[in-house]
Amino acid sequence: MSTAERKAREKEALKMLILKGAKKLFLERGIEQTTIRNIADEIDYSVGTVYVYFKDKNAILHDLHSIGFQELGGYFIELFAIKDPMERLKKMGFTYLKFAMENSEMYDLMFIVKAPMEFIESSDNQAWNEGADTFNALKKTVEECMNQGHFEGHSLEALSFMIWSLVHGMCCLEIRQRTKGVKFSNPDTILSEGYNEYLKIIKKL
Amino acid sequence: MSTAERKAREKEALKMLILKGAKKLFLERGIEQTTIRNIADEIDYSVGTVYVYFKDKNAILHDLHSIGFQELGGYFIELFAIKDPMERLKKMGFTYLKFAMENSEMYDLMFIVKAPMEFIESSDNQAWNEGADTFNALKKTVEECMNQGHFEGHSLEALSFMIWSLVHGMCCLEIRQRTKGVKFSNPDTILSEGYNEYLKIIKKL
DNA sequence: ATTAAAAAATGAACACTGTTCAAAAAATAT
DNA sequence: ATATTTTTTGAACAGTGTTCATTTTTTAAT
Numbered sequence: 001m002s003t004a005e006r007k008a009r010e011k012e013a014l015k016m017l018i019l020k021g022a023k024k025l026f027l028e029r030g031i032e033q034t035t036i037r038n039i040a041d042e043i044d045y046s047v048g049t050v051y052v053y054f055k056d057k058n059a060i061l062h063d064l065h066s067i068g069f070q071e072l073g074g075y076f077i078e079l080f081a082i083k084d085p086m087e088r089l090k091k092m093g094f095t096y097l098k099f100a101m102e103n104s105e106m107y108d109l110m111f112i113v114k115a116p117m118e119f120i121e122s123s124d125n126q127a128w129n130e131g132a133d134t135f136n137a138l139k140k141t142v143e144e145c146m147n148q149g150h151f152e153g154h155s156l157e158a159l160s161f162m163i164w165s166l167v168h169g170m171c172c173l174e175i176r177q178r179t180k181g182v183k184f185s186n187p188d189t190i191l192s193e194g195y196n197e198y199l200k201i202i203k204k205l
Numbered sequence: 206m207s208t209a210e211r212k213a214r215e216k217e218a219l220k221m222l223i224l225k226g227a228k229k230l231f232l233e234r235g236i237e238q239t240t241i242r243n244i245a246d247e248i249d250y251s252v253g254t255v256y257v258y259f260k261d262k263n264a265i266l267h268d269l270h271s272i273g274f275q276e277l278g279g280y281f282i283e284l285f286a287i288k289d290p291m292e293r294l295k296k297m298g299f300t301y302l303k304f305a306m307e308n309s310e311m312y313d314l315m316f317i318v319k320a321p322m323e324f325i326e327s328s329d330n331q332a333w334n335e336g337a338d339t340f341n342a343l344k345k346t347v348e349e350c351m352n353q354g355h356f357e358g359h360s361l362e363a364l365s366f367m368i369w370s371l372v373h374g375m376c377c378l379e380i381r382q383r384t385k386g387v388k389f390s391n392p393d394t395i396l397s398e399g400y401n402e403y404l405k406i407i408k409k410l
Numbered sequence: 411a412t413t414a415a416a417a418a419a420t421g422a423a424c425a426c427t428g429t430t431c432a433a434a435a436a437a438t439a440t
Numbered sequence: 441a442t443a444t445t446t447t448t449t450g451a452a453c454a455g456t457g458t459t460c461a462t463t464t465t466t467t468a469a470t
Binding site for chain 4: 253
Binding site: 032111112113114117120127128129131132135153154155157158159161162164165166167168169170172173176177178180181182183184185190193194196197198200201204205 | 237316317318319322325332333334336337340358359360362363364366367369370371372373374375377378381382383385386387388389390395398399401402403405406409410
């Protein structure tokens with residue numbers, strides 16, 4: 001049946017169209033300021049149609065959150081070409097930070113907003129695979145560093161978690177505006193200064 | 206005028222009652238799930254009254270956010286009795302983490318939720334003084350450590366920012382559920398394991 | 411080409427949200 | 441006891457996510 005196949009394609013296409021419209025509005029006006037009606041208007045469909053393709057708003061947020069991980073994957077690709085794990089770890093921090101700053105709304109959705117996680121909890125598929133994959137990429141690099149004699153006396157998993165926390169913490173403070181309030185001597189450079197410290201820190205470990 | 210004074214006291218008391226009711230509901234059902242009508246019901250007043258005492262919901266969130274900083278201050282008091290700055294820095298990390306875990310909803314409001322910051326931006330009082338004070342307490346301790354010869358080659362402000370980021374990052378990942386998805390070999394102990402790594406890290410710097 | 415059946419799209423309606431503001435109630439001053 | 445000021449109220453408004461009977465469109469069969 002060719003028609004059934006075509007219908008399946010069209011269904012998928014409309015689902016993507018909704019996600020595309022949603023993402024556009026998210027980047028324009030933020031996640032919280034975007035309503036289902038806005039999204040429906042954007043793509044010239046009715047509210048009801050959106051609900052045919054997505055169970056609820058959290059489902060849209062979750063799918064967009066997954067798209068964000070694909071995009072982060074794109075940023076990470078070149079990292080895997082770097083053979084020296086220590087060098088890769090340094091660049092990984094930079095890349096992660098770069099992604100977060102260039103795609104702050106998506107980063108927010110991926111790592112800060114509650115909604116996508118609530119969707120994961122409510123769905124059968126319990127695990128947060130995208131996040132686990134990202135963390136494992138970091139963990140693997142840290143492991144290679146340890147195999148080369150770095151990070152003596154540290155626990156692989158806990159240290160990886162700390163490195164993630166360190167970089168995520170910077171992103172989080174920046175994106176959720178907690179760096180603006182604290183008067184740094186130079187607010188514009190605090191992130192790159194922070195990255196310099198990150199380099200110094202892992203060099204000393 | 207004695208009546209005027211009493212009225213001022215009563216006004217203040219009602220304001221506090223509203224905040225108390227709001228906080229109770231926040232801890233019970235979360236910030237997002239608490240409505241102005243809920244708060245009004247809780248303290249047996251009407252919605253309108255709440256709006257006499259607070260400009261909008263963000264104003265309530267901001268005041269509660271300030272109360273949170275007072276509470277964090279309570280946790281921090283004992284730290285200032287510790288003379289050795291390195292010891293103080295270690296305990297500070299523990300205390301911060303402890304506060305975040307024991308008061309996660311308040312921590313969320315203080316360091317993650319956007320609303321209180323939006324209120325600060327919109328008000329005349331531009332600065333986030335509570336946050337600045339907290340950061341300065343950390344910075345001062347790091348400075349004392351440097352004066353004792355620790356952290357050679359590091360920038361005071363940037364390193365302080367990194368330490369804050371590290372601990373905040375842990376809190377943030379935990380509170381916003383990003384540690385549940387990543388399958389740690391022992392999810393229950395990852396925070397204390399992380400804290401152990403924190404100790405090892407600053408010892409090596 | 412016409413008609414019957416299935417699929418897709420619709421938007422009014424529901425229960426909720428934050429917010430406002432004229433009116434009512436209570437407290438104070440005369 | 442009356443007039444004035446202050447405080448409290450809750451109906452009303454515009455907006456939200458969500459549902460679902462109805463309409464429109466598409467497909468299949470004659």
